[in-house]
Amino acid sequence: MDMGMKILVVDDFATMRRIIKNLLKDLGFSNISEADDGQTALPILQKGGIDFLITDWNMPGMQGIDLLKSVRADANLATLPVLLVTAEAKKDQIIEAAQAGVNGYIVKPFNAATLKEKIDKIFARIDGAA
Amino acid sequence: MDADMQSWYLERARELVVELQEGNGCRVEELLSEIEHQHGSELYNELNRLSGKLQSMMAQTAIDSRIASLADRDIPDARQRLDYVIETTEKAANGTLAHVEASLPLCDQIIEFTDSWLSQNNHSVDDESLQKFMLTLPANVNEVRQALNDIMMAQSFQDITGQILRQVIDVVCDIEDGLSVLVNDGNGPEVKTLSTAERTKKEIMGPAVPGCQGTASISGQDEIDDLLSGLGV
Numbered sequence: 001m002d003m004g005m006k007i008l009v010v011d012d013f014a015t016m017r018r019i020i021k022n023l024l025k026d027l028g029f030s031n032i033s034e035a036d037d038g039q040t041a042l043p044i045l046q047k048g049g050i051d052f053l054i055t056d057w058n059m060p061g062m063q064g065i066d067l068l069k070s071v072r073a074d075a076n077l078a079t080l081p082v083l084l085v086t087a088e089a090k091k092d093q094i095i096e097a098a099q100a101g102v103n104g105y106i107v108k109p110f111n112a113a114t115l116k117e118k119i120d121k122i123f124a125r126i127d128g129a130a
Numbered sequence: 131m132d133a134d135m136q137s138w139y140l141e142r143a144r145e146l147v148v149e150l151q152e153g154n155g156c157r158v159e160e161l162l163s164e165i166e167h168q169h170g171s172e173l174y175n176e177l178n179r180l181s182g183k184l185q186s187m188m189a190q191t192a193i194d195s196r197i198a199s200l201a202d203r204d205i206p207d208a209r210q211r212l213d214y215v216i217e218t219t220e221k222a223a224n225g226t227l228a229h230v231e232a233s234l235p236l237c238d239q240i241i242e243f244t245d246s247w248l249s250q251n252n253h254s255v256d257d258e259s260l261q262k263f264m265l266t267l268p269a270n271v272n273e274v275r276q277a278l279n280d281i282m283m284a285q286s287f288q289d290i291t292g293q294i295l296r297q298v299i300d301v302v303c304d305i306e307d308g309l310s311v312l313v314n315d316g317n318g319p320e321v322k323t324l325s326t327a328e329r330t331k332k333e334i335m336g337p338a339v340p341g342c343q344g345t346a347s348i349s350g351q352d353e354i355d356d357l358l359s360g361l362g363v
Contacts, residue, residue: 013288016286019283026279087290087293088337090334090347091357095357098361102363105354107350
């Protein structure tokens with residue numbers, strides 16, 4: 001896993017973006033950008049250079065699940081690792097996210113250890129497949 | 131039929147009798163056509179009035195059923211959500227205070243020792259008390275660091291409660307719209323009536339709230355991990 005990779009954190013609540021950003025810094029990542037919903041995130045992603053997307057689900061404008069679907073439908077972004085960090089925890093929603101191609105799913109409220117575990121798992125799979 | 135209409139028909143009838151007696155076929159046809167046209171437009175107006183009445187009755191029924199659903203379900207749910215917001219914010223505040231209370235004595239201990247050691251004239255690294263202090267310092271600083279992390283994580287309540295409060299604001303807006311229509315005797319702003327699919331989609335979103343209908347969720351991260359690993363994620 002490249003600790004210099006560029007991570008985009010998408011959440012409509014600034015406090016949650018700040019928390020995730022601090023946790024990522026604590027894990028050793030320093031190249032972090034932010035967006036407050038799918039609509040603002042998508043152009044940033046399309047511009048290129050983002051290596052990992054961490055997004056909330058329930059946001060005004062474009063929801064996280066639609067952002068994930070747009071990412072998977074875009075040939076340039078299709079393989080981008082995506083981690084959902086959300087309060088949505090209904091079975092149907094988790095299945096929908098899995099079918100849409102999510103790489104990891106964390107339910108809020110969560111802790112630093114869970115975030116680390118999921119990121120490690122996502123990149124262990126990617127590095128293993130490479 | 132109103133008086134104007136009645137006199138219009140009477141006038142046409144008299145004229146019709148006269149024209150018939152005089153054998154003026156062309157004018158007779160004209161008059162009959164006028165009468166027929168007038169009769170048709172009256173029927174049309176009456177149908178229009180009835181259809182308007184029916185539409186307003188249907189809208190009223192939609193408002194009534196929306197208000198019934200607000201009273202039966204949405205308001206009790208909103209109460210549960212607000213109770214949950216109180217509980218969540220209280221938990222976060224208590225957690226934060228507990229971490230602060232645990233950390234302050236550790237900070238005091240460090241400050242007191244360093245103050246007293248620095249105030250001595252003969253600073254010596256071989257000082258027994260300094261060595262004892264240095265041995266406990268990493269654990270104490272780590273404890274404070276962990277407490278700061280936990281305080282940060284405790285702030286995630288704002289995201290959860292923010293989402294719940296937005297849902298309650300939606301219910302308050304629905305009540306406001308419904309009441310405004312009732313006060314204005316059905317003539318207020320149009321009440322948004324969501325389709326079942328839209329309503330289900332709206333209700334399914336948001337954090338799980340204990341005791342709240344439609345928010346039943348999977349119990350935690352472990353269960354989600356099991357479900358996802360079954361789906362190959």
